[in-house]
Amino acid sequence: GQQVMQIxxxxxxxxxxxxxxxxxxxxxxxxIQWYKQRPGGHPVFLIQLVKSGEVKxxxxxxxxxxxxxxxxxxxxxxxxxxxxxxxxxxGGTSYGKLTFGQGTILTxxx
Amino acid sequence: DTEVTQTPKHLxxxxxxxxxxxxxxxxxxxxxxWYKQKAKKPPELMFVYSYEKLSINESVPSRFSPECPxxxxxxLHLHALQPEDSALYLCASSQDRRAYEQYFGxxxxxxxx
Numbered sequence: 001g002q003q004v005m006q007i008x009x010x011x012x013x014x015x016x017x018x019x020x021x022x023x024x025x026x027x028x029x030x031x032i033q034w035y036k037q038r039p040g041g042h043p044v045f046l047i048q049l050v051k052s053g054e055v056k057x058x059x060x061x062x063x064x065x066x067x068x069x070x071x072x073x074x075x076x077x078x079x080x081x082x083x084x085x086x087x088x089x090x091g092g093t094s095y096g097k098l099t100f101g102q103g104t105i106l107t108x109x110x
Numbered sequence: 111d112t113e114v115t116q117t118p119k120h121l122x123x124x125x126x127x128x129x130x131x132x133x134x135x136x137x138x139x140x141x142x143x144w145y146k147q148k149a150k151k152p153p154e155l156m157f158v159y160s161y162e163k164l165s166i167n168e169s170v171p172s173r174f175s176p177e178c179p180x181x182x183x184x185x186l187h188l189h190a191l192q193p194e195d196s197a198l199y200l201c202a203s204s205q206d207r208r209a210y211e212q213y214f215g216x217x218x219x220x221x222x223x
Contacts, residue, residue, distance in 0.1 A: 030209050031209045033211060033212075035214075041216075042200060042214040042215065042216050042217050043153060043200070043212075043214045044214070045211040045212065045213065045214075048209075048210075048211055050209070088152055088153075092209050093209070094208060094209060095165075095166075095207060095208070096141060096158060096160070096165075096166075096204070096206075096207025096208055096209065096210075097155060097158065097166060098155065098212065099155075100152035100153055100154075101152065102151070102152055103150075103151075103152050105150070
């Protein structure tokens with residue numbers, strides 16, 4: 001079945017440093033979604049990418065979808081302590097099934 | 111209102127008990143989902159309901175029984191669970207099941223003793 005690999009598993013940064021997490025799917029995706037889960041919380045939707053080569057920005061966050069629609073990345077510029085949490089990518093199919101990557105746990109040291 | 115609510119927040123049950131988890135949304139969404147999440151792991155899809163009909167069952171053991179009484183409600187009936195079933199159970203909804211963002215509830219933290 002579909003597998004979504006995500007790296008790194010953990011990332012520790014100093015506040016102000018940049019952060020990037022990468023996702024790779026074993027199959028071509030219909031779309032890719034990104035979620036953030038704060039410690040003790042639940043996943044919260046960040047963004048969805050649908051088109052090949054798509055790039056979207058949300059303030060300090062930049063999301064990319066690869067040309068082959070099999071990989072994606074999330075880049076955070078100048079991290080803040082409020083960015084702490086686990087970032088999940090999730091590969092979507094046209095019939096609604098999301099396959100989550102393993103997640104990247106981000107720690108930001110002030 | 112973009113909220114998905116789940117009750118109870120916490121549940122402790124013995125292996126012979128029967129209990130139910132409840133989920134509710136009032137966003138007019140027509141797809142609802144159950145996920146299981148273990149600590150430091152991603153959510154794992156269990157069931158998908160689309161227009162109140164079960165459309166995906168990810169080979170979940172029969173001790174988990176989903177039910178969708180109407181378009182706003184989703185239940186998960188639990189019976190004869192095992193300790194390894196202890197996890198955070200998340201409900202989610204989306205506009206419909208076709209590639210739309212999912213809104214997650216806060217989850218029910220289940221402990222099976």
